[in-house]
Amino acid sequence: MSESDATAVLDTQVPLPLIYRGKVRDIYEVGDGRLLMVASDRVSAFDVILRQPIPRKGEVLTQLTAWWLDSLHGVTEHHLLSCDADEIVDQVPALRESREAWARRSMLVHRTEPVLVECVVRGYISGSAWKEYRSSGTLAGEPLPEGLVESQQLATPIFSPATKAQTGHDENIPFSEVVNLLGSEEANRLRELSFAVYEHGATIAKEHGIVLADTKFEFGHHPDGRLLLIDEVLTPDSSRFWPADLYEPGQAQTSLDKQPVRDFLDRLTEWDKSPPPPDLPDEVVRETTDRYLEIFRRLTGTELDDFQPPRFG
Ligand SMILES: Nc1ncnc2c1ncn2[C@@H]1O[C@H](COP(=O)(O)OP(=O)(O)O)[C@@H](O)[C@H]1O
Ligand SMILES: [Mg+2]
Structure with a gap:
């Protein structure tokens, strides 16, 4: 084990009822209509969770989400009440003793x-969208212009929804299916909000030398009727961030995320991408931590250790 693994967290332990363990986050019930979402350092690739945690990853995801949500004031309403440990202890005294854990x-x-x-x-065509376009000339079932190359910027960003699969891979669906599932009013609302948040994110990222190629948002209904932006927002786990100075259409891009993990696994031709996963070498773990810290630093202009979480109260 490398030194930094001492503080990395695979499974979180918090004295509240656990209601869901996701690929990355453990969700605890707080009562009064609130949840504590604890981001572990788990890393998944090809929908398989690896055995080695990535030190600092959970912190980066949480603090970066808070930084973006703070900047999104006036663009959309969101779910975050606090990510400041003092504030959280004030509101949920049962968490005082276990503070180090969360x-x-x-x-x-x-x-x-x-x-x-x-x-x-999607502002650029990459990943599953590039695969679909290459094989059928479409994105989420809708035709795109001919002759696009991999990673090319699209004329305008495209809303490309997917089903939230309980198990297995998410599946791209056409907008018409979102309308069937949710009704046209909600479908349009989700699309408009998603474009607004993407534009906001892409503009700020660009100012920091980063291309926001694509990103995934989730929304949820608050009991009071409001539609809120939920989950993680504009993080390297939910987005493709490309260094703008290295951007070159016509090929896959370097991305500031868990790419070292994916590259390592891709080189292992004998692994069939189903559990159990192979062990990650220390070197790959270290490189991945560095990528997460780098995207945090580049976007926020602050080292993670110097970052003061915004307050939402
Ligand atoms: N405010 C919220 N209310 C209810 N559920 C939420 C909220 N924010 C996020 N979630 C859910 O919590 C989970 C986040 O944990 P994560 O590890 O990302 O899970 P997953 O493996 O499902 O992506 C997601 O399933 C997401 O839909
Ligand atoms: Mg998730």
């Missing part, structure tokens, strides 16, 4: 009823 990696949020559609916005 501080800096946790968000106290409004509990919502999640909308069962993942709201993906």
Whole structure:
């Protein structure tokens, strides 16, 4: 084990009822319509969770989400109540003793009823969208212009929703299916909000030398009727961030995320991408931590250790 693994967290332990263990986050019930979302350092690739945690990853995801949500004031309403440990202890005294286990990696949020559609916005054609386009000339079933090359910027960003699969891979669906599932009013609302948040994110990222190629949002209904942006927002786990100075259409791009993990696994031709996963070498773990810290630094202009979480009270 490398030194830094001492503080990395695979499974979180918090003295509240655990209601869901996701690929990355453990969700605890707080009562009064609130949840504590604790981001572990788990990393998944090809929908398989690896055995080695990535030190600092959970912190980066949580603090970066808070930084973006703070900047999104006036663009959309969201679920975050606090990610400041003092504030959280004040509101949930039962968490005082276990503070070390969750501080800096946790968000106290409004509990919502999640909308069962993942709201993906793509400004550039990459990943599963590139695969679909290459084989059928479409994106989410809708035709795109001929002659696009991999990673090319689209004329305008495209809303490319996906089903939120309980198990297995998410599946891209056409907008018409979102309308069938949720009704046209909600479908349009989700699309408009997603475009607004993407535009906001892409503009700020660009100012920091980063291309926001695509990103995925989730929304949820608060019991009071509001539609809130939920989950993680504009993080390297939910977005493709490309260094603008290295951007070159016509090929896959370097991305500031868990790419070292994916590259390592891709080189292992004998692994069939189903559990159990191979062990990650220390070197790959270290490189991945560095990528997460780098995207945090580049976007926020602050080292993670110097970052003061915004207050939402
Ligand atoms: N405010 C919220 N209310 C209810 N559920 C939420 C909220 N924010 C996020 N979630 C859910 O919590 C989970 C986040 O944990 P994560 O590890 O990302 O899970 P997953 O493996 O499902 O992506 C997601 O399933 C997301 O839909
Ligand atoms: Mg998730």
